[in-house]
Amino acid sequence: MRSPFSAAWIRRALPTGRRAVAASVVLALLVAAVVWALWPDRPGFRTESAMLTVRSGPAGDEPVDLDTTLYLPRAAAGRQVPAVLLAHGFGGNKDSVRADAEDLADRGYAVLTWTARGFGRSGGQIHLDHPDYEVRDAQRLLDWLAERPEIRTDAAGDPRVGVVGGSYGGALALLLAAQDQRVDAIIPMITWNDLARSFLPESTGAAPTDGVFKSGWAGIFFGGGGNAGSGPTGISGNATEAPEGEPAPGPPSPAPGTGPGTAPGAPSNGGGPNPSCGRFAADICAAYLRIAATGRGDQAAVDLLRRSSPAGVLDRITAPTLLVQGGADTLFPLGEADANARGIAANGTPVRVAWFTGGHDGGAGPRSDSDRVKFLTAQWLDHYVAGTGEAPRNTFTFSRIAGFDPMGRGLVATGYRTTEYPGVDGESRREVTVTGPAQPVANPPGRNPAAISSVPFAGSLSSFLSGVAGDLPGQHARFTSEPLAEAVDIVGSPTVQIRAASASGEAVLFVKLYDVDQEGGATLPSGLIAPVRLTGLPENIDAAQPVTVTLPAIVHRVEAGHRLRLVVATSDQAYATPIEPTVHTVALEAAPVSLPTVAGEQIPTDALLWRWVLVGLLAAIVVGLVVVVAVVRWRHRRQDTSVHPAYADTPLAVRHLRKEYADGFVAVSEVDFEVHPGQVVGLLGPNGAGKTTTLRVLMGLTQPTAGEIYVFGHRLVPGSPVLSRIGALVEGPGFLPHLSGLENLKAYWRATGRTVADAHFEQALEIAGLGSSVHRKVRKYSHGMKQRLAIAQAMLGLPDLLVLDEPTDGLDPPQIAEMRRVLQRYATDGRAVLVSSHLLAEVEQTCTHAVVVNKGQIVASGPVEEIVGDSPSVLFEVSDPAAARTVLDGLDGVRVLEDADGQLVVDTDGTARSEVVAELVRAGVGVNRVVPRRRLEDAFLALVGENSRGSGDR
Amino acid sequence: MMAGSTVGPTRDGDEPGRSEASSGSASSGTSSGSVPSASFGTSSRSAAGVAPSGAAAGYRPSRTLPFGAEFRRQASRRRTQLALGFMALLPLIILIAFQFGSGEEEPGRGEFGSLVSFATSGGLNFTLFSLFVSASFLLVVVVALFCGDTVASEASWGSLRYLLAIPVPRARLLAIKLLVALTYSALALLLLAGTALLIGTLRYGWSPLRSTVAAQLEPGEGLLRLLAVLGYLAVVLLVVAGLAFLLSVITDAALGAVGGAVLLWILSSILDQITALGAIRSFLPTHYSTAWLGLLSTPVQTDNIVRGTISAISYATIFWGLAFWRFTRKDVVS
Missing domain, CATH: 3.30.70.100 (Alpha-Beta Plaits)
Known part of the structure; x- marks a missing residue:
């Protein structure tokens, strides 16, 4: 053993130069890739936060402090850039839209975000996007933007600006565009058209004064001042805070500074703070309290809500408008955007509509949806605000939940597009008959217990959890269709005609359309229901007149084999229903349920690209394989198969063999000898002289550094066919331990692919002399038995050249004597044997010729007699x-x-x-x-020197 | 270095073999005298039998180590038999375990937890459950075993050098070994699924495939989906096969190759849990390993399947390419 600390050891342990270089290059590339992927991007913008005081109010003289942040792109230094006014949702603040602002700033827009009055650190009270307050605040911000030197202007005081916002901010965008012509483009998302209709919906077309109060949502907004709307503000919403596809965070308890009445310095409300109003303006607060108390909206309250609605001012909007609305939205369903689109388009203003699967319930939606919304937003702003990029095409895009994402916990949506916006009525309609008898339904007293169709913020997930959507027995009527023969893609608002009768003459009912699978599991798409208030009802159902109910627009696929179920219920937790116990009767008109459909073309996604990548990859692999095989064949064919004439009859000729290992160790420096037919040549040398290395090269196990080996004149390289004429035992036996000796020989011969007749098993077994032990497992063999079996294996097929490395290792003296005779007999008839050994007596007695190797070099070779000489x-x-x-x-x-x-x-x-x-x-x-x-020992010692140290550890 | 040329301290020192050896030598001693020199007759050694390439009569490189020979080599091994046997036994064990069930089942975690609660609803669901529980670890180990052990064990027995000295061309040796290992891996997968389907159907009946993520699928359609799942699982496991095979070529220790492949697979799974790694995760070989669940939904979600297939095939190709590159150049010193 050498000292573990010697320099050579260290040198060997280290990788050699070329490999070290390759390894470090690969490692460096890998590290660089990881660092590059993980390195936080240096923001391409800077921010300026300021508390601006603007004057608004009916007379424009009421000062209010607004908490603002301006994002200025760095790339634009010295250049004027277009601006985006980014408004947050109800209950949020300027930080709720930070992610979107950063995205837009990275795209080269100056983005101004601010906390709306009544929220966060801004002053003032909540006037619900009142034209004189919130909208005028925004106008003052436009003035301020126009003053900034970094902002591009169209004229003095007229900045080049787009307004983007979701929900509360979306309505602000619409109202601001109607009130201020300086706005160049708007992107209102998941927002309302008529706030009165949103909170007091009625699905037979009645006025909001007859609407059914959406108490669940209203309560969340008023009581908690929750962050509704701050989630799906639009481009990415709060996707950075919650995993995509997750339901938006549940109704939060009022956090300090976010809920009404909690902000420091909130102005006192009249003579003193009204604990029931928080930061709401007095008129808004009063209207809410009236509606919430009675469950009905009076005309004054409706007028107040209409004042905050774009519905009345759409004809004044000239800024190109991209309307983004979510399907998973029980607060502002798709119909709101539809009303806005129709109103704005009526003036010839460019309008584009996009639906996605998120919304107030569904958040930003699946990744593909938020990506699409981001793309559309950027495209719209680039063209209409920045003035770069092509005009967006007027296609209508929508998406449908396709299922759960198996990789994450979210949902997967498939996007579709059509050339024209079809509205909520669809391009065509499909009719499905649902049937059922007239059924009595009871209105629960005190609104309890009530059915649950949706839970605000529960997300579209709830639509899949049929267990949540529970209708209570006795409180609902069911009408079911036959299983559908083929799947139907509903895109828009289904309609149905119902009849109702009631002793009280009036009924509040909720109409829902379920998708029922084969096992009876019912799904209420997006948890959307249609509340109706029917008045003047007869007592008898036969006298009842049919009314048409327009259900909220949905995007849903009803699979073939599923049924449609129309449910008419009396109660719902999300709505304020009459508290008196009554019993109504509900029947269905003969007219079938009418389902709108849109023939959408699937939007190609990168999935298509990946599919081609896969095809390309497979093709590349096939082509690569073919090329590699062809090259190998070609090289094989080019290989020199000529016979070296000088060695054509020489079983083995080794010429100038040199083997240097990768660590620089020279095992064989110069070996040169020949084995002729009929010879038994002994390769003699002390341990580590290079004998085994020579034999390894000879067997094609190791590549020589230099020199050639010829077998019958054929150049020998690893895998040369001529190796098949060599039988070998190198470095001890190697057998499959779980097989018997005979099975091992047979398995070996099978691997040669040659015929069994060529193997000469009998002779080999005779030489092995294992008797019946040949049927025992090799792992039970002694060393000597394995050795004999290995020699027998080497002799299988009677190779022309037999190469044996230490053949007598482990044999007892009689066996050694026997082996000697066998080898001498073997080397007849043109065959030859090469035996390596460090046992001098063995070589002397067995071999006709000897080659003495020492320290990787031949020190003597020739007939044994000659080497021994006349001692x-x-x-x-x-x-x-x-x-x-x-x-x-x-x-x-x-x-x-x-x-x-x-x-x-x-x-x-x-x-x-x-x-x-x-x-x-x-x-x-x-x-x-x-x-x-006459002893070789003397000759050997004379040649090698008594002291073999220095070569012994080779 | 020259381990083979030790001074022979074990000269018949092996106790168990001693008597055999001596008796063997006795018999050979008696027969030796009668071995006529003609026993190494000229029969096979005629110049006519030698091919122009210098090969012995009957030797052709393309005929060496036939697929069947390697298949039998591996089939005779205990570990092959045990692994395949366990694949057939596992569904039975699961079935018996379900028989002990109290009927109360905790709601599964995640949307796909329903696979557990639906496991006993039919043969297809039972099969799916069996695959679901084995895919993440058991199948990985089995594939790593078949592919990681194949070359390394030959090297450690010392039989590799004799195969190379036949000579079996190195590329051919590797190709056959790989094919056989992949065949056994596929066999294990099919055995698991086949047994599960058989006993699951016998016990729970031939009913539609259910899950909460999608509408139930008719048995025929369900069987197709099941086959698709099997196909994708096989593709994902190619990464393990590639990695284990590469390690098998690099090291002479079979345990190192198998264990190394499994360890790296686990490491990749752990890294995949760390969302902070962001986009890097999609480059991890295990990132898309659960994408087969998308095959259960209606319509079938193939996006991740496609990406997973690309990832798996790329990794497998790289690993196998490296294995061939390395093996056709390396010095076999074992």
């Missing part, structure tokens, strides 16, 4: 050693080397043995035996 030393066995010694010492040049037990080893040094004997006899010494010491 000068002779062993004399004499009767009187002492006398003999005297005699011998007297002879000139004769030296006594050893003297023991009456035997003398004498170096005669040229003096003839006969002469020495004669001298001894003459001196009266009896000579019993004279043995010439």
